[in-house]
Amino acid sequence: MSQNTTASSYNYAYLDEQTKRMIRRALLKAVAIPGYQVPFAGREMPMPYGWGTGGVQVTATVIGPSDTLKVIDQGSDDTTNAVSIRQFFEKTADINTTEKTKDATVIQTRHRIPEETLTEGQILVYQVPIPEPLRFLEPRETETRKMHALEEYGLMHVKLYEDISRHGHIATTYAYPVKVNGRYVMDPSPTPKFDNPKMDNCAALQLFGAGREKRIYAIPPYTKVQSLDFEDHPFEIQSWDQDCALCGSTDSFLDEVILDDKGNRMFVCSDSDYCQSRQDNSMSPSVEHTLSQASQMQSVNSEASK
């Protein structure tokens, strides 16, 4: 294990203070240079890399006892990964946790941005497996660094355009590259492109941590985030023919759930808190139906009275 475990003092949020200071300095640079990947000397965390050690280190570095933490994985608070990370911070940082997006001050996420609009003062921490958007085009770090320095992003556009010539549209649906504040091309982590527009001009601070590659990057609040596209092939988000089978939402990201081996399936919100609160708040379908009929009649009446 790491040298930290031999220290006599108890490390709040697991990390030792020197590591936190180093990550804090990197975070401040990341905020000052939106979309640029700041290298940092990451520490081993007591969990495998696939579990989001980069995000965990960032959360451990920013979090304090007055914070309320929410952890999601694929939109859900209840997956093993999300539960483990939440318990890790309950144990090591003595913080309150929540499943409600609006009650959280810090939200750690893998693969989704909550459907509920994030607000001023909230911090969204992303777990990032591969921080370099140009990596699949150029394996050498020295070269990708140069490409970012020179804003040499032509190859990235070529890659997206190959999608178009092959599929008739841009087929990239996850980790869809964005340009931050008109300067750095950035990997939004493996979130669906559906979530890209939520990054743009977001009131919350967005922090990204990659544990294996030891990179930190950030999007400050109210920052322009554009998904790369072409004039004749503008960026589009996924859409579904169905509404959510549980809450009826027409505009949230849906997951397909297989119901039985006869091929029956349904579509439900990937964001479990969003779906649940809509179900809690909505009236029973029959009442809703009656009300909507009533309002239709009213509008007919008001038309007639004009």
Added chain:
Amino acid sequence: MNSQTNSLSTQDIGQTTLPGFDNPVFDATTIFRTVLDAMSHPGTVIETPLTCKSPSKLNSSAASVLLALADMDTTVWLSPETECSNVSDYLRFHTGCSLTQNAKHCDFAVLNGMEGPDQIADLPIGTAENPDRSATLIIAVDHFNSEKKAVLSGPGIKTTSELSPSPLNSKLWGWMKDNRNYFPCGIDVIFASPTHICALPRSSEMDI
């Protein structure tokens, strides 16, 4: 603390017996979050959530920022106005940082708002490939009610915000405006009054 087990005895560090943070772990987190908030909202003046007893040439907010972020891995440069044994002993004792006379090789720089930009001309601004290898400049001021104001826009700012640190050497305004031209290289500035902080990251556009 027993001076025999501490490499820096009271004698070594002169008369510095000023305490650091009451609670090093939580106070550092609190101050970091304040700086993060300031850096994420350029121009917004934020109350420093705690005070510390600091040497006279380093106000409480400036001292708390350094206590939270400096350590044995960082080098601090003090301007002619802020450089004195009280300040350097205080920082060395509480953070373990190195102090340098050479502004070219520092992570943090401390300037008094009355000093001119000549003093900070040598601060590292990073390179095109590694723009993060730059100095963070802490400028000590008295308050944020200057009659002269700059209008800021850019990342972290919803529409515009105002920057009005005071007193400030008039030549520093031009220096700050120029700083934006080096983006993504550049210096990130943290203005510190005794009770508040306000940040100007290199990403902010400035109209004077």
